[in-house]
Amino acid sequence: MTEGRDRTKDIWGARTPYDPGTPWPARADAHLAPGVAEDDVERWVPSASLLHSNGDAMDIAVRDGRIVGVRGRTEDRVNRGRLGPKDLYGWQANGSPDRLTRPLVRRDGHLEECDWDTAMDQVAGRSRELLEQRGPGAIGFYTTGQLFLEEYYTLAVLARAGIGTNHLDGNTRLCTATAAEALKESFGCDGQPGSYEDIDHADVIALFGHNMAETQTVLWTRVLDRLAGARPPRLVCVDPRYTLVAQQAEVHLAPRPGTNVALLDALLHEIIRRDLIDQEYIETHTVGFDDLAAAVAPCTPRWAAGICDVTPAAIERAAELLGTAERLTSTVLQGVYQSHQATAAAVQVNNLHLIRGMLGRPGCGLLQMNGQPSAQNTRECGADGDLPGFRNWQNDDHVADLARVWNVRPQDIPHHAPPTHAMQIFRYAEQGSIRMLWITGTNPAVSLPELSRIRSILAQERLFVVVQDLFLTETAQLADVVLPAATWGEKTGVLTNADRTVHLSEKAVEPPGEARADLDIFLDYAARMDFRDKDGGPLISWHDPESAFAAWQRCSAGRPCDYTGLSHDRLRRADSGIQWPCTEEAPDGTARLYTDGITFADPDTCESYGKDLVTGASTEVVEYRSLNPDGKAVLRAAEYLPPHEDTSPEYPVQLITGRTVHHFHTRTKTGRAPELNAAAPDVWAEMSPTEAAHQGLSDGDLVQVGTPRGAVRARLRTTAMRDGVVFVPFHYGYWDTPEGHRPPEGSAGRAANEGTITDWDPVSKQPLFKTCAARVTLVARRATPPVRERTDADADAGSRS
Amino acid sequence: MNGIAHTLRALHDGERALERDLRATAERHRTDHEVHHVASDLARWSRRHSALLAETGRHYGLDLDGPKDDPSPGALAALREKAADALGRRPGAGLLLLQDLCDLHLAASRNSLHWEMLAQAAQVTRDERLLDLAGDCHPRTLRQMRWTNTLIEELSPQLLTSA
Ligand code: SF4
Numbered sequence: 001m002t003e004g005r006d007r008t009k010d011i012w013g014a015r016t017p018y019d020p021g022t023p024w025p026a027r028a029d030a031h032l033a034p035g036v037a038e039d040d041v042e043r044w045v046p047s048a049s050l051l052h053s054n055g056d057a058m059d060i061a062v063r064d065g066r067i068v069g070v071r072g073r074t075e076d077r078v079n080r081g082r083l084g085p086k087d088l089y090g091w092q093a094n095g096s097p098d099r100l101t102r103p104l105v106r107r108d109g110h111l112e113e114c115d116w117d118t119a120m121d122q123v124a125g126r127s128r129e130l131l132e133q134r135g136p137g138a139i140g141f142y143t144t145g146q147l148f149l150e151e152y153y154t155l156a157v158l159a160r161a162g163i164g165t166n167h168l169d170g171n172t173r174l175c176t177a178t179a180a181e182a183l184k185e186s187f188g189c190d191g192q193p194g195s196y197e198d199i200d201h202a203d204v205i206a207l208f209g210h211n212m213a214e215t216q217t218v219l220w221t222r223v224l225d226r227l228a229g230a231r232p233p234r235l236v237c238v239d240p241r242y243t244l245v246a247q248q249a250e251v252h253l254a255p256r257p258g259t260n261v262a263l264l265d266a267l268l269h270e271i272i273r274r275d276l277i278d279q280e281y282i283e284t285h286t287v288g289f290d291d292l293a294a295a296v297a298p299c300t301p302r303w304a305a306g307i308c309d310v311t312p313a314a315i316e317r318a319a320e321l322l323g324t325a326e327r328l329t330s331t332v333l334q335g336v337y338q339s340h341q342a343t344a345a346a347v348q349v350n351n352l353h354l355i356r357g358m359l360g361r362p363g364c365g366l367l368q369m370n371g372q373p374s375a376q377n378t379r380e381c382g383a384d385g386d387l388p389g390f391r392n393w394q395n396d397d398h399v400a401d402l403a404r405v406w407n408v409r410p411q412d413i414p415h416h417a418p419p420t421h422a423m424q425i426f427r428y429a430e431q432g433s434i435r436m437l438w439i440t441g442t443n444p445a446v447s448l449p450e451l452s453r454i455r456s457i458l459a460q461e462r463l464f465v466v467v468q469d470l471f472l473t474e475t476a477q478l479a480d481v482v483l484p485a486a487t488w489g490e491k492t493g494v495l496t497n498a499d500r501t502v503h504l505s506e507k508a509v510e511p512p513g514e515a516r517a518d519l520d521i522f523l524d525y526a527a528r529m530d531f532r533d534k535d536g537g538p539l540i541s542w543h544d545p546e547s548a549f550a551a552w553q554r555c556s557a558g559r560p561c562d563y564t565g566l567s568h569d570r571l572r573r574a575d576s577g578i579q580w581p582c583t584e585e586a587p588d589g590t591a592r593l594y595t596d597g598i599t600f601a602d603p604d605t606c607e608s609y610g611k612d613l614v615t616g617a618s619t620e621v622v623e624y625r626s627l628n629p630d631g632k633a634v635l636r637a638a639e640y641l642p643p644h645e646d647t648s649p650e651y652p653v654q655l656i657t658g659r660t661v662h663h664f665h666t667r668t669k670t671g672r673a674p675e676l677n678a679a680a681p682d683v684w685a686e687m688s689p690t691e692a693a694h695q696g697l698s699d700g701d702l703v704q705v706g707t708p709r710g711a712v713r714a715r716l717r718t719t720a721m722r723d724g725v726v727f728v729p730f731h732y733g734y735w736d737t738p739e740g741h742r743p744p745e746g747s748a749g750r751a752a753n754e755g756t757i758t759d760w761d762p763v764s765k766q767p768l769f770k771t772c773a774a775r776v777t778l779v780a781r782r783a784t785p786p787v788r789e790r791t792d793a794d795a796d797a798g799s800r801s
Numbered sequence: 802m803n804g805i806a807h808t809l810r811a812l813h814d815g816e817r818a819l820e821r822d823l824r825a826t827a828e829r830h831r832t833d834h835e836v837h838h839v840a841s842d843l844a845r846w847s848r849r850h851s852a853l854l855a856e857t858g859r860h861y862g863l864d865l866d867g868p869k870d871d872p873s874p875g876a877l878a879a880l881r882e883k884a885a886d887a888l889g890r891r892p893g894a895g896l897l898l899l900q901d902l903c904d905l906h907l908a909a910s911r912n913s914l915h916w917e918m919l920a921q922a923a924q925v926t927r928d929e930r931l932l933d934l935a936g937d938c939h940p941r942t943l944r945q946m947r948w949t950n951t952l953i954e955e956l957s958p959q960l961l962t963s964a
Contacts, residue, residue, distance in 0.1 A: 137959050166958075417955040427833065431895055433963030615839055615948035641845075644838045758834045765835075 017228035032069030048503035055497025084217035093669035100484035101513020140167035144441030145372025148493020150548035152383035162531035178337035179368035181764035182346035188601030198365025204325035209335015242720035255308035258643035264348035266304030276323030281357030288635035295637030327363025343763035344638035421765035446733035486511035501577035602631030616762030651773035700782030710754030820847035895960035906949035
């Protein structure tokens, strides 16, 4: 039990050391509201975390119709009872007094309360008008990484087959689009090859741009427990900051932001040069090795050292560890995904595992991580830039199959081009070809790059904006219609984490006021729009989470993410989450993919034929067939390109932004949990002491971090990281400031994205938050005494998620 | 001038022109951010090609200039950028973009055909130097073409049908 301990400071809790190959011991974490004892709890309702992607299983404590706490589920395979600070405290946001309880519509420039009929009639009315006058391309949807599977699937069906628009994407675009794309490039299909249990077996764990200590605190606890046990794994850390992960690492590489590809090419160069590769695995399971070897032949550690500003010896040392590991587990996150050449770099980590034959066995894990709790579900269900069930939009048979599942004609499913990605949706809105944008559960007015641009797009008169959320977020304040939604604990559904573990999260309490489950809102809309299948029956025939799940099962059948062996009932009866694919043949789920070689890359099965790693141009089927007729894994080489925006005398440092331990997404919930808010109430900026001195600054000064696009004002914390870099945590916004949705008139803001660059990876279309040029200037000297008390986590300086 | 020298010159001029056009497109469509950034990256490829062609040309009695000294866009570009920002909100910008992409595609195809001719001539004359050059550069030209093609495929449905 963690009651009584302040887990915002004691972030990872007590150690339970364990030895390689043995199960991770359980540890029961719980937190109940003050004054509530365990005996006072009337019901414990099973659920899983919705505040990060780890998928920690927990029970929600209910008393008098209210949530009064949570406890971890010790039997669950993911967390074995542990919970992180966000889980322990975050649930309080549900009961926040400023929850939206009634729909709002804009009248004479102001949002006013109304009833559901009025609001939904406006949404349906505008949709019909636009469909008639401008066609389906005038309507776009932008969703989140925090809905349940049933909701994403319903949204995907109504947008793609109901409206017939190609413009449907999720906030997962910012988060894990690169994970998905990298997996598709190498394995022909999305879906994590490994399992979190690989941490229990690995002898080397490499973390690429992944500050696990803050982004996945419970997974990091697992690593800490291994480090405390016998024969601990050795860690390799790639991060420009001296994070807690870096402190535990045997080798820490702190490359210059924007140079990951050069670094990874050099690591591959060394491993190939020293013949530390698994020739047999390469021959049996991959294509493209010769091209890869030729491409990295000139990429010596010395060459990379010049680009990355890391010593050749450190690169050689890292290559030695990676190259001699017997059970290598690697994780990749935003330090790679949100950086220059994101997919190209992430693919090189796949290459590393492929040429070393480190797949499909315990401890040989490859974890292209997720940031958001149900990001995996957006990808499976096709609520982001993919077709449902990992179907390939370039493959007519896949489209025909989907049309069969939905009972529509193939031409009713837009597949003339890949589904439009989020940044392009906003571009179309900016240009005026998208006239209605329906935003569910996310907050682009804080989370997207270059915020003044995003605010001006959302504020356009000609754009009809619908926002469906829990609170009057920065984005909701710019909306024409606001729909109050229910959330975690107030509705039932399934969510799947980064290692393919599916959990059922059950309704524990009623939502406040007239707030409704997102699923009910989508179903209401579908009914008002009267979407029909090709025989005139209703396109969407399900009516609740359970029947929506059943519909999804039919769609997933036979595809890699096959859910046919699962049901709400099966999940309810299971002690612990279950990993897909789960079928009649694999009723207990599947721990690891690719145990007998690569299985989804076959030209007829694969989700994508791949893209050019520099230009993003799509490969055609003919080309893919000749490259990879037998459906093996594809080793794709990538050349290093210099970052698009570099430092200059005017903007001498590189700005990187990222997630830290106490907040999630745009603080919509975590900012309303008292303990989490108190632990990190305002934005700050970090620099190395040397760099700060170089800029004439010192710890505690109020500084302005400016870029060619905007500026943030923050207190400076000097901390260990590479020189030449400034770090600003996202996503602070404005809902808890007098301005509400924007910075004070004519002055700097607090949202890290005020200044970030509009640029994205051409392959995964994921925006880049780790490479732009900035200058840091003094606003006011520090007031003495020092402004704050440092916590453990601060000392390790946050993450790069 | 023999045929090979003639083709080398045509390619050199073609790659220089493509570099210039890619940079111009990048500036003109700054508000189409992916176009802006990728076109700038691909301009580098053409720049490298014209440098390699100038170097190779010497062995065939040619005195080619190679890339222009200063790839930075200059004063005219600043004007174009201003225009780009102002235009960025209008649907007309979309049509202009498609037109620019078509032109780039045609220019790259022309270069590609020249690379093909050069490689074929090199085959029969067993000219290793030329074979290596074409083998090094031609794939990148094809990637330039595939890029413009993909963008046209993805953008035209929206840009041509929205009023
Ligand atoms: S902070 Fe990063 S990883 Fe976390 S949800 Fe947002 S984008 Fe995803």
